[in-house]
Amino acid sequence: MDVILLAGVIIFAAFAVLLKDMLKAVISLMISSIMLGIVFFKLHAPYAGVFEISVVAGLIMVLFIMTISLIGSDADVKEPAVPVAVFIVLFLIFSVVIMLRIFCLPQVSHQLMSGEQMRIGEVLWICRTFDMVGQISVIFAGVFVLLAVVSARRRNGK
Amino acid sequence: MANNLLPYGWMYVYTVFAMLFIGFYCIFARRSMIRLLIGLEIISKGICLLIISGSYPQNITTAQALVITVIVIEVCVMAVGLGLVINAFRHSASIDVRDFSNLKG
Amino acid sequence: MFLFIFVALPLITASFMLIAGRFSRKLLPDFLANLCFFLLLCASIAISRLWPGAGQYSHVLKWFNTNLNIAVVLDGLSLLMIFTVSLVALSTGLFSINYMNRYGSKSLFYAILLVLVASMNAIVLTADLFTMYIFIESAGIASYGLVSLGGTKYSTEGAFKYLVLSAIASSFILLGIAGVFVSTGTTGIKEIAGSGFFSKFSVILFLGGFSLKCALVPFHAWMPDAYTAAPAVLPAISSGVFVKVAGIYAMARVFFNMLPFNAEVSSVMVYLGIISIIAGAFLALGQARLRRMLAYSSISQVGYIILGIGLGTPLGIIGGLLHLFNHSVFKALLFLNAGAVEYAAGTDDSLKLGGLGKNMPFTSTANIVGLLSAAGVPPLNGFWSKLIIVIALLQVKMFLYAFVAIFISVLTLWYLLLIQRRVFFGKVREGLQNTREVPFWMNFSMVGLGLVCVWAGVSFAPVILKWILPAANVLIEGIRTSLSNFVIGG
Known part of the structure; x- marks a missing residue:
């Protein structure tokens, strides 16, 4: 279940970069925020999850949509014609590099902090x-x- | 940095790095001003996930306090950025960063 | 509880500024803002008289018997920064009494400036890494706003470019802080130092982030565009104090007091410093516009400060911190001067100006004092700080670097003199016959800063003993602690 949520966060964030229509990009960023909020709930951080959903997926996306509708569609920027495949190739190379190093990262050893019952x-x-x-x-x-x-x-x- | 108390703790670290990669790619490879702000937002999400997932059972309340503050800062930066985008559009009807005329280094 | 007024007083004044703007458009906002800055300057001088000279003063606030738990911490380095911030803020505030008349709503300008000063004071008064980050962001937002007050298309573009680059730097810094928090579980500077945390990843992130904030080469791309497009008070306060506080002070705290002091970090700082010195000076050579040339010159002088501090020897740190104070004063003076030239003659392109010295005696005299100080000519203040940095370089036998520092100093004198000759001396051009001297408050602030330059140059020994030495001791203590831990604990 966690895998699906985390994969959803990554995939919808990638859509927000790759989609050409600005409105669809912002909506996919909103979906990514909501999934990240659910991930925070499952990590026993409900207040961060509430803030993520209501503020990021709510307020910031509303600001973006207001700006896009104020500017109008005649301000669409002609992006350089780099195909999506370049992004996917770079992402795969990056993933391979990270996965090779990820098990060499230092494990976190926590000293138990008292007073965390607040x-x-x-x-x-x-x-x-x-x-x-x-x-x-x-x-x-x-x-x-x-x-x-x-x-x-x-x-x-x- | 991998959290040893979470099952599949390494997945969270991978997600953090993937979000950072996507965010930086968006900033460096896109020309529209609004896309740059979207890239900044994705980077912030990655860092929030790092803070929360790295402090899973012990420090979770302090981590939530930090994440709440980071989200408030992001809102203000985005609002100022979008105000500047609207201003730039009213001046010159273009939101392409390559059109910035005084990029003489 | 006395220390918190450095943060609380500007914020409260800023919140009253908009209401005051409704009653009177110019007089009341001017008076309130400059009164606030003057009180802060008096408070910082008063604290320095009560200061025992060493140690740390930390206080936890109480408000009507409830424990508010705002921990303000003051040590020698913070005291130096507070004094510098108050001095430059007061002179900028006095200058903008006349200068900002042409730019629209003055009460909004003063409100943003007060928030900027409050955030910078809070950065130096806190002992918690995350709080420092919040106030760096807050000061950054105020800076973007001040850049965009210029009103033209270039201001908006410059402000947006500054926003994106500065937000990338902030995300590097936040990533470093997140890494530290996840590994140690706390964000207080003392606790992190006590736990012996060190990781190369965090070092790279912090170096990259803070270097972009203080515009070291190769991260300097935002500075010339942001400074030419803004009203002239922004470069004065930004290059004068914001670059120092958010970049150099934060870097010094993190690398000297928080992380164990590392020889590799020191050498990277020295390389960044020397590259910035050379690149900034050569890029400034070909510029005709006054403010762009001064922006590149700023990059070069910040390189001197990082070179001095990054050496790690006591003499180097003293030289670096003295140059920090001197640079704030003379660079603010030079930028305010450029603003005065633009106010009187309408442009700051030196190819179109000439012979202004006849009609503007105060401005040209202040310009001469500023440029002699910047170039390091005795007995003004720039000379002593550059001398100490060169002696520190010779002490560790880096002869090539010392020669480069002296050479670039001569080059600085050359290009500044060239611009000054073009603008202030020579034949008066046709359209400029009837330029008059700039109004009173602008003169007052420029002459005031010039007098501070002369005073700090002539009586440099009391300045060093009273302000710089306690600040340097804080950083040297940090090095000593980390080295002794290394030797004893391994």
Whole structure:
């Protein structure tokens, strides 16, 4: 079951790169996100799975689809005519190289960390509070930059 | 980096590397601005899978906190990138990166 | 609790900036932002007076008796970076009182600049690797926004190119952090150092990611395009402090305090440094546009800093850190100068300008101070840092590298003097007869930075003893710890 999910993640991500129609590429990226969210659920990380499905497969894909519909289809870029076979050949070479090295990678030996019985809310707000300040800073930066970009467009459009 | 506590732990590492390969291929071999952002998104997914699968039973709450933060950062970067794409389209009606006129190194 | 105002005060001011922009378009945002920067500068000087000179100060915040657990850590290196950030931020803020009048919404500009300064302060005040990454991203987003404020087609293209390349670098860094987290189970710098983690894969990822952030050759492709297309305040603050904080400071923390110090890493840093010095100087030779030439010159000077720090000897680290401080000051001065030229004459293409020195005395004097400092002419501040780096190279018997460093320094003097002669001296061209001197605040900030250059040059010994030596000791302690672990523990 896990094999099917992981293979689905890889295959739909590859479709997102190879498909020519932009909308189909974004939808296949969305399906890949949903499958990755289910993988997170099975790894006992439900909150990461929820975030992956609702934010990545939801919010970011909606942003992409809004942009594509704003730009319209007359902005399709003529991609270089490299056939799909080149990608598949490169991917197979890459897979062979990785599989040869993958069993030589160091095995992870965990020292058991105490205090991991805390809930996710406490970890996020109490142990990593500086990260929350960081998230606030990132959101401020994003909001102000978007406002600046939008107002520049309005000023140049007049 | 292979997780020894997961059954078939090496599959997760292979998936991570495959996502990274696909993402970097997308950035280096595609010309449309939106495809570059799709490539960045795929790379982020690979790294999130690495963080969660590598810390499977012990550190899973800290790993979830890290992944949640990474996803928030990705949203903001994508939003700014898409705003710039729309802006570039309004200026010159093309979203091809080879048309960037001042690529003089 | 006093240290957290370096992060909290700019963020709170930024959130009030949009409301203030509704009441008054220019006066209130100017006043609030520059007041914030001035307070930060005073705070950093006050902390340096109370500083015992060594050791680390770490504090866990409390808010109304609940334990907030924000751990801010200050040591000598952080203190140097905070002082540099505050100084350059204040001069950029004062400069943009007049300069940004032509660029649209000033309150938005100040809001983005305040978020950038808050993120850079937070990068140096934290002891956790992942928190550092978040604030590097936040400062990066603010930088992309500042590039795109230029308003033209080139600004948007330059901002997008900068975004993609910088996001690739961030993904390398995040991949390295993920590898460290999976192997050791923690993201705090001290804990990772204590667990003795080392892996070549992480080293390559961190080197690649941080080199792209500080624009070392061969990862320098974003810098010239992003800097020419942006308003002139962006290169001043980005090349002045953001490149140092997100690139050099982070690299120093990771390679000196976190991972055990390795001879191969040191040699790679030295190679990257010397290649950047040579390539940056030669690429700057043929440029006519003022800002593009200064961008390539930045790449060359950052190469000096990495060369000094990467040597690993105490003298090399002191020289590298002193050059970090000096470069922030004189490069900000030169970029603000280029902005002043563009404000007064409408272009910064040196082939179209000439004879501006008659009507703009302050600007041309500041330019002379900046370029003599950049070229390493005594008694200005650039001379001492380059001298210390050359002596450090001679100490480890790298004679060829020392000769190259001196030669490129002379070359820097040559191309900077060439541009200065073309722009400021010579015959006044036809359309430029009635250029006037730039307004008061722009002059004030440029003259202020020039005075800092002269002061840091003339009284370099107190500067070194008070600011640079504690910072260098932090890095040297890191090397000593890793070497002693190697000898004892094996």
